[in-house]
Amino acid sequence: MDKTIQEAVKILENGGLVAIPTETVYGLAADAENPEAVAKIYAAKKRPTNHPLIVHVADALCLTDWAREVPESAIKLTNAFWPGPLTIVLKRSKRAKDFVTGGQDTVALRCPAHPITHELLKAFDNGRSRGLAAPSANSFGKISPSLAQHVKEDLGLKPEGSVDMIIDGGPCDVGIESSILDLTCNPPRLLREGAVTGDMISQVIGEPVLHGINNLSPRVPGTLKSHYAPNHPLELVKAEDLAGKAQFLARHFKSFALIAPGKLGRRFSPISEKAFVYEDTNDLQVNLYDWLHQLDKTGAEVILVVPPEYSDKSAGVLDRLARAAAPKKL
Numbered sequence: 266m267d268k269t270i271q272e273a274v275k276i277l278e279n280g281g282l283v284a285i286p287t288e289t290v291y292g293l294a295a296d297a298e299n300p301e302a303v304a305k306i307y308a309a310k311k312r313p314t315n316h317p318l319i320v321h322v323a324d325a326l327c328l329t330d331w332a333r334e335v336p337e338s339a340i341k342l343t344n345a346f347w348p349g350p351l352t353i354v355l356k357r358s359k360r361a362k363d364f365v366t367g368g369q370d371t372v373a374l375r376c377p378a379h380p381i382t383h384e385l386l387k388a389f390d391n392g393r394s395r396g397l398a399a400p401s402a403n404s405f406g407k408i409s410p411s412l413a414q415h416v417k418e419d420l421g422l423k424p425e426g427s428v429d430m431i432i433d434g435g436p437c438d439v440g441i442e443s444s445i446l447d448l449t450c451n452p453p454r455l456l457r458e459g460a461v462t463g464d465m466i467s468q469v470i471g472e473p474v475l476h477g478i479n480n481l482s483p484r485v486p487g488t489l490k491s492h493y494a495p496n497h498p499l500e501l502v503k504a505e506d507l508a509g510k511a512q513f514l515a516r517h518f519k520s521f522a523l524i525a526p527g528k529l530g531r532r533f534s535p536i537s538e539k540a541f542v543y544e545d546t547n548d549l550q551v552n553l554y555d556w557l558h559q560l561d562k563t564g565a566e567v568i569l570v571v572p573p574e575y576s577d578k579s580a581g582v583l584d585r586l587a588r589a590a591a592p593k594k595l
């Protein structure tokens with residue numbers, strides 16, 4: 266076994282915290298069956314303890330250990346999308362304790378695709394279906410990490426920080442958190458949009474899915490209005506309004522940073538403090554969190570973002586942008 270993985274398994278077995286690369290964002294992992302270890306995750310993130318965590322598993326064989334009911338749709342979906350950026354919510358088994366589910370009768374399960382984390386999960390599981398609880402490795406309410414560097418700067422390594430080990434697996438391929446699908450209701454409900462889209466799910470299960478949360482849905486803090494937020498105010502601007510907005514800011518001696526598509530982005534870069542230009546929705550999705558981390562460090566007073574059009578494919582990135590733009594006070 267690789268030395269890094271061996272070391273990580275040891276830390277996790279001793280109740281420590283390891284920041285892991287996944288294809289979506291970096292996660293802050295602990296043994297999902299160890300209450301003290303899981304408590305350390307909440308403390309490191311300063312996250313309210315009633316917010317449930319996703320349990321990461323090595324493969325779909327673990328479903329029957331963590332869930333007491335595994336519907337046909339769960340089998341079809343895990344066949345199609347695991348390992349990958351889809352989290353499914355099922356009725357929990359006795360193994361999924363209150364300290365990981367936030368006291369809910371359901372458990373969120375995901376099998377990540379990043380090769381290092383996949384290896385780590387297999388080694389940690391070791392034929393016992395053990396799972397890793399792992400939220401995104403950022404302080405509660407802050408921008409999620411898509412690079413190991415983001416985790417170092419936010420949570421940090423011990424002794425100054427709170428993490429025992431950070432595994433650098435390079436930049437995350439997907440760039441935003443996994444899609445979360447609740448399979449305990451009928452029809453299934455997409456609680457958080459992500460790279461596995463509503464249309465992709467419908468095609469596999471042969472029925473439509475509902476979008477968003479309702480009063481009966483379980484709690485998903487990723488759906489609090491202000492989330493994934495930079496420290497600077499972020500404003501969404503339509504392409505046709507960008508010139509007017511830039512003029513207005515100039516008149517008030519205010520500088521701005523910019524994220525905008527292709528030609529438009531290139532036209533306005535010279536008058537912005539710092540700009541990132543995206544070529545398509547995927548380019549924006551993959552780079553969004555790194556760009557926000559970088560723009561947050563500039564002296565600009567506001568971050569302007571010209572978003573892509575709404576589509577099944579852009580729903581995830583538009584959702585994160587809307588939250589980053591939401592007023593910070595809830």
Ligand code: TXA
Nearest residue numbers: 289292317318371372373400401442443483485486487
């Ligand atoms: O891509 C991802 O999902 C990343 C990587 C690290 O795997 N993880 C992640 O975790 O985004 P976190 O904790 O930042 O967001 C997990 C979301 C939370 O909004 C939580 O409320 C929801 O999953 N969740 C967890 N258990 C749930 C459950 N039983 N029912 C409904 N939502 C649940």
Ligand code: MG
Nearest residue numbers: 400401409487
């Ligand atoms: Mg998060």
